Amino acid sequence: MTLLLTDNEVAERLDGLTAVAAMRAALLAAYSGRLVAPPRASAALRGGRLVTAAGQLADEWYGFRSYDTFGRPEAEQLVVLHEAGSGRIRAIAVGEEIGSRGSGALGAVAVDTLARPDAATVGVLGAGRQAWAQIWATASVRPLREVTVHCRTPAVRDAFAARVRAELGVPAHAVTSAAAAVRDRDVVVLATDSPTPVVDPADLAPGTHVNVVGFKQQGRAEFGPDLLDLAEVLVTDSVEQAMDYRPPMLAAVAPYADRLRHLGALLTGEQPGRTAADQVTLFCSVGLAGAEVFLLDRLARVEALSA
Template identity: 35%
Template sequence: MYQVLTDHDIEKLVSMKSIVNAIKRTFVEQANGTLVAPPRFRLETKQGDLVFTAGAATAMEKVIGFRVYDTYANDVDGHQQLVCVFDSDTGVFKGIVIGNLLGAVRTGAIGGVAIKAMARKDAEHVAVIGTGIQARTQLEAAVAVREIKQVRVFGRNQENREAFAAQMMKKLDLEVVAVDSSKSCVQGADIVICATNSGTPVFDAEWLEPGVHINTVGPKSIKRHEVPMELGARSSVIATDSIEQLKAYPTPHFLVGTPDEERVIQLRDVVTGKIPGRKGQDDITLFCSVGLAGTEVVVANEIMKKVSCRE
């Protein structure tokens, strides 16, 4: 019997630690050649597009499926993402997840894997720039993989950043402080999470402390990017979840065509120990999240397993 889940179910059932572990296993599958993860593709019309990300993890996870979402620029009710999951051994349909939360949870968990692999083990202070759902799930994942003691958050809207601080302090049971500038947010941070919609850099690379790790999940093209261009040159290690996707954007990624492009490594190689995530305590490290196909299906399957265990 197949399952039909919604954002309400995801909110109740998600354990970020278990999702991070599932994503880590997926990177191991990628390294072992058992993850099929082609770049996303679009069904384009004049009114808007449908964007598909398909993938399969056939060894440990044994799932195959796809996610689809739209890019229609209107406020009509009913815009939803769909994630369909099938058994990769038998082709049997396992279920569908309807809603936008799973994608954010998936991206947050990938960020958590990056932090676990690349941030200093003694990292305690997190800076979050952005106050939306992506910022929330990235922070949840950071707390799942490191012993975080304090969080500072900055967003352009005072009401939003104060609400973020109050909600996340209650949810995570740790100190979350809203600050009034991005400079005061990132200075002294061990981990910086950028999850904004900004097309211009939201901080200056000179504000960063030695040894900091940065996750960037927002705009990333040469025309619109939330982190400064010089961050690539300042970073000792640069990783991404999919070099294929990083190089496949219609508008090039901000690192493509720069001397730093050739230094970008696959996060899977850090996760499996092939390449170190940092060479020293003072290294600045950068993770550019672009989205690894198949991970949405793995996350959906992980949550469906929780439902099955409860029945």
């Protein structure tokens, strides 16, 4: 029987360590070529686009994630997992949790790989689902001592800080400016819907690791080239996807493209990551195709074992 998971069920059954382990495995599989992860495909519709990200893991499974860009508040995403041999649909997830938690776990792999070993403070700009997933997953790879958060709406940032305290047991504070949120933080997360820069790199302390989750294209980006200039290490979860953006992704054009590395290459040790405590490192999350299907496969395996 096909396993069907809702957002609530994904949230209940998926812990941070499991998600991070799955995304680390997905990155390694993509880098080695076992995970086929082509750039997203989209169909232009009236008022928006329907986007599909497909993936295939060797002879084990294939599947896809689909979502739209209409911006409707109750819109849902779909993740479908097929068995490779039979084509049978083994599992379906409906909603946004598996996508956002997969993205959060990819970000946590980047933190675990690039942030200083003693990193314990996080500043986050944005207080939506993606911002929460980044903190949720990061808390499983670092013993967080404090989280500071800023977004435009006071009530929303207050609620975010309260959720971090209640669900993660981490001291968290809402602050009134972006500078206050990121200053002297070991890790900074940009997870806004802003089309213009929200952070001044001058506010970042030496040695900060930054995860960028929101807009990152020329003419529409939550950070500017000055952040890329500051970062000594630039990584992404899919170089192929990064190079496929239209308009181009900021980190995928000269003079930055030659420095952009696949996170999987750092995991294998084929390329260096942080080499000094005072380096600023930057992870540009673009959405590894097949990552959500990879995560759904892990959940389906756990469900089968517990049945």
